[in-house]
Amino acid sequence: MSTLTPAQVPRLLAIIELGGYPNFSPLYRRLGFDAELVSSQRKAQAALKRQIPDVIVAEYNFQSDFRDRTSNLETLMARLQRHPEVRVIAIYQPDHRHKLELLLARFPLFATLPLPVSEAEMETCLQRALAPDA
Numbered sequence: 001m002s003t004l005t006p007a008q009v010p011r012l013l014a015i016i017e018l019g020g021y022p023n024f025s026p027l028y029r030r031l032g033f034d035a036e037l038v039s040s041q042r043k044a045q046a047a048l049k050r051q052i053p054d055v056i057v058a059e060y061n062f063q064s065d066f067r068d069r070t071s072n073l074e075t076l077m078a079r080l081q082r083h084p085e086v087r088v089i090a091i092y093q094p095d096h097r098h099k100l101e102l103l104l105a106r107f108p109l110f111a112t113l114p115l116p117v118s119e120a121e122m123e124t125c126l127q128r129a130l131a132p133d134a
Contacts, residue, residue, distance in 0.1 A: 009034045010130060011053040015044045017072060018059055021091060021117050031126055041072050045079065052083050055129045057122075060092040060112070062099040070099055077107035084108075087129040091117055 012033040014024070017040060028035035033055070038044050044058070061072045073090065080086050087110035092100050094114045104112075111125045 010055065011051060012036070012055045012057065012126075013038065013044060013047055013053040015039075015041065015056065015058040015076075017041070018061060021115060022119060024057070024119065024122050027119055027123055027126070031123070031130070033126075041076060044076060048079060052086060054085075054087065055110075055126065056080075056086060056088045058088065058090055060090040060096065060100050060103065062093070062096040071103060073103060073107075077103070077109075081107075087111075089113065089122075089125055089129065091115060 010033050012028055012035040014028070014035060014037045016037060025035060025037065036047055036053070038047055044056075047053075056076070058073060058076065063071055077088070080088065089111045090100070090109050091113050092115065097114070100112060103109075110129055113121055113125060
């Protein structure tokens with residue numbers, strides 16, 4: 001069995017703002033991620049200043065009251081434009097898919113998963129994200 005050095009362990013940042021889906025922390029650990037969980041975009045921005053992860057799992061929350069953006073992810077995705085290697089997985093409400101399409105037109109996401117999301121769906125997505133040719 002090979003042991004990964006700290007530099008080889010894949011890093012994951014999970015941004016859980018509203019929740020409404022299972023806690024995937026045990027899955028993240030089982031897949032070998034060094035996972036950090038934060039509860040807001042502000043805390044996510046602070047985490048990104050410390051270290052850029054390999055994968056980000058975040059909720060897409062449509063917010064019609066924003067003047068300059070339509071969701072919680074625009075600021076995150078704008079910052080990640082300098083880091084196209086980061087694979088972002090967005091979890092979204094199916095009735096907000098048409099608004100998510102607007103974000104996808106501006107920013108590439110690795111994957112989108114509609115609620116309710118199962119552990120099996122998340123595992124498949126994360127395994128794809130770990131693949132070298134993803």
